[in-house]
Amino acid sequence: MQVLSVHSWPQAIAHLDADAFFVSCEQASMPALKGKCVAVGKERGIIIALSYEAKAKGVKRGMFVSDAKRICPGIIILDSNHETYGLFSVRMFEILKRFSPKIEEYSVDEAFIDLTGLRRLYSCSYEEIAVKIQNTIEQELSISVSIGISITKVLAKIASKYKKPHGITAIPGNKIHLYLSNILIEDVWGIGPNTASLLKKFDIKTALDFALKNENFVKKYLSKPYIQIYKELKGEPSIEFIEKISPKSISKAKSFYPPSQKPEDLILPHQTMPFALSIYSLTLFLIMALKDRCFLFFKAISLAS
DNA sequence: ATGGGTCCT
């Protein structure tokens, strides 16, 4: 089997993914819930997050609460509390910033951490730095995380998912092929159902099958994002590391049931009022928040159907 | 499933 990259660590990118984040936050706030079947999503009647104990009983995300209770009697269903999750998230990123100045906040519960060159500072391997990060978050926040380390973002993503929950997986450049052969093409970050089925027509079933194609093939059939993924799978960094997440737009959208046919439909039904109010409060919020940044302006406040 | 995003063509 051929080697995709000869160097072990030309750079070291970690991807951190919290385990069952929303439920972990609830369990950290209410320790009596630890080790139990717990889910979040009571208010809408649909499960949006669940503990590993509940997953083991076959409860799935998107399930009706009523079905979850049937499959898993005794499951504790909680209202979601996004403000709390946001606070845990902020504290988690604060911890990460103690380990490296270069952090990408990818979502509430995910981050990329550039660890390149930090082995000397910590006098240990990249994998051991990841263990220190994992332990610190565990001790200070009572949140369990999984961490993957490799030489590109796409490979770090694969690594963090490789062992979960509470896993640490390091994929050095000279061992990429050993891991990619176990990864289905549809499980690669950025490869959705459409692209996966296209690639399967060319007999590409695993991430390794894709990485071993020649570049001309990839350029012939696929667009830019997929060429980047292809390069990253081979160990060549192509996706930019984004240190600051500043939203380019803020919007509020809602669908109407039944679909609106005429302008009055958007005004008359009383259930559209909360939407009108939220647009109004969003506008007020933006005016307050952007007051002293005169280069920002409203391009559109839209109603979507 | 749904709602909020990004990037690319």
Added chain:
DNA sequence: AGGACCC
């Protein structure tokens, strides 16, 4: 504007 993909 529409498509594909992400969490």
